[in-house]
Amino acid sequence: MYSLFSGFAVSFSLILAVGAQNAFVLRQGLRRAHVFWIALACSVLDAILICAGILGFGALATAAPWFETVLLWGGAAFLIWYGWQNAKSAWRGGNALEAATDDAQTLRQALTTLAALSLLNPHLYLDTVVFVGSISAQYDNQLAFGIGAVVASFTFFFSLSYGARLLRPLFANPRAWQVLDGGIALIMWAIAAKLLLS
Secondary structure, three states, X not given: OHHHHHHHHHHHHHHHOOOHHHHHHHHHHHHOOOHHHHHXXXXXXXXXXXXXXXXXXXXXXXXXXXXXXHHHHHHHHHHHHHHHHHHHHHHXXXXXXXXXXXXXXXXXXXXXXXXXXXXXXXXXXXHHHHHHHHHXXXXXXXXXXXXXXXXXHHXXXXXXXXXXXXXXXXXXXXXXXXXXXXXXXXXXXXXXXXXXXX
């Protein structure tokens, strides 16, 4: 039980930080756009990477040092572009929640954007594969630790996706969308800057 709860706590604390993926999930939840599939995709992706880390694939970064560099530059470029898209939306303004519920993106487009935000982010691999994987080695019951970590991912992403609707009254105001889009743009650019300057 201790390993299970430890895995849950470690994974949940890592996911909790506001990042590109979480900002996108929140935005989709507010729009009620493909909520279930976005939450499921995030959870399954995390589960795969957590399992990879626990099974010892964290050595990939050591075996192929170029892999991290490719992720770094590709991820930073995508975050800058995605931030720019949100900054333009914030500048234009005028989008109340009612106008934003038309599912501007198809499910395929939403999942493609999510995949790029997730897979081009080196921190995702560091958090799940390297960090969770290395911490799990300290526990006798790595399976329980992994189950706890995976349950934390499912709990967080489904809570964020479906919990976002509680904020819908706030986002009936076009100004709130401008603030959200502007905030997301700043988060994307801050993450990109951190990647490039670290």
